[in-house]
Amino acid sequence: TPYEIAPGAWALPGIASTHADALWAGIHKVIQSHPLRHLVTPGGSRMSVAMSNCGDLGWVSDEAGYRYQGTDPLTQTPWPAMPEGFREMAISAAEQAGYPAFEPDACLINRYAPGARMTLHQDKNERDYSAPIVSVSLGLPAVFELGGLERGDKVQRLSLQHGDVLVWGGPARLRFHGVRAVDPGQHLLTGAHRFNLTFRKAA
Numbered sequence: 001t002p003y004e005i006a007p008g009a010w011a012l013p014g015i016a017s018t019h020a021d022a023l024w025a026g027i028h029k030v031i032q033s034h035p036l037r038h039l040v041t042p043g044g045s046r047m048s049v050a051m052s053n054c055g056d057l058g059w060v061s062d063e064a065g066y067r068y069q070g071t072d073p074l075t076q077t078p079w080p081a082m083p084e085g086f087r088e089m090a091i092s093a094a095e096q097a098g099y100p101a102f103e104p105d106a107c108l109i110n111r112y113a114p115g116a117r118m119t120l121h122q123d124k125n126e127r128d129y130s131a132p133i134v135s136v137s138l139g140l141p142a143v144f145e146l147g148g149l150e151r152g153d154k155v156q157r158l159s160l161q162h163g164d165v166l167v168w169g170g171p172a173r174l175r176f177h178g179v180r181a182v183d184p185g186q187h188l189l190t191g192a193h194r195f196n197l198t199f200r201k202a203a
Ligand code: MD3
Pocket: 108, 110, 118, 123, 133, 135, 166, 168, 172, 173, 174, 175, 176, 177, 178, 179, 196, 198
């Protein structure tokens, strides 16, 4: 049962749990050829979250900046295709949240080990902010922070569990957000990690 967290932002609690095995198999296949790695921010810091991508475009960061590109800078080969099950899950979630015709061309795979976090930021590297972003949480839980359109705005905290899907569109698309440091734990599927899949229309 979807509920609106904030105008344009929808939570679909647990809807990915029944697809978790297929999503996990897809993650494994992608990271076999395009390993998870810790990217460096333009400021020179190593990100605590390890990342890889699938789809036509992948999100990367280095000294030159944040951007999407078709080739993995580590392997210098194109990102693997988005597994069909990933695509279907993302499109169906967007539809259930009232965003029909979502066509994701990028899927970022984030892996959080205990202590890994994502500081408050906006997702602004996409060409078209009219498309929503779909995010799928797997494994260990996390506390998500949702701010406003300005960095100093009050932050709302939200607990994210295995199988939860969030859809961010319309007036929520450019809100600041982050993930608090993940606590140590064990999950039957993902072991000592939290994984997040983020589907976007980048081009
Ligand atoms: C809220 N990842 O990769 S996805 C990211 O759990 C990122 O790994 C987080 O933020 C994670 O950029 C959260 C959820 C998300 C994505 C886009 C948003 C939340 C958002 C855009 C606007 C508001």
